[in-house]
Structure formats: C-alpha cells, structure tokens
Amino acid sequence: MVAVKHLSHVESEKETRKVLLAFLGAGALVAGALCGSRWLQIDRCLDNGGRWNYEVRRCEGTTP
Numbered sequence: 001m002v003a004v005k006h007l008s009h010v011e012s013e014k015e016t017r018k019v020l021l022a023f024l025g026a027g028a029l030v031a032g033a034l035c036g037s038r039w040l041q042i043d044r045c046l047d048n049g050g051r052w053n054y055e056v057r058r059c060e061g062t063t064p
Contacts, residue, residue, distance in 0.1 A: 042052045045059035053060050
C-alpha cells in the first residue's frame with residue numbers, strides 16, 4: 001500500500017514554486033554556461049593576437 005501525502009492548498013503552491021524556481025535556476029545555469037563558453041573562446045582568441053569571425057564563429061589569424 002502506498003502512503004499518499006495530502007497537501008493543503010498553500011503547501012501545494014509552495015511545492016510548485018520550488019519546482020518552478022529549480023527549473024528556472026537550472027535553465028539560467030545552462031544559458032550562462034553556453035554564453036560564458038563562447039565569451040571565453042572569443043577572449044582567448046583575442047588574447048592570442050587573433051581576430052574573431054562572428055559569421056563563421058571561428059578564430060582567425062592564430063594557430064590553435
């Protein structure tokens with residue numbers, strides 16, 4: 001037999017908010033990691049004396 005936890009309306013809303021915030025937080029972390037990764041690639045390219053080609057998303061003028 002499975003025990004079922006009955007939540008009041010307020011407790012249910014709190015649980016929903018927690019789940020929503022967890023998903024939003026995870027999404028923000030993923031977006032930040034993706035944008036941060038691209039920024040680091042561009043920064044590394046420029047630091048090594050190259051130029052970043054935004055059209056092809058590649059560093060030009062340096063050897064990797």
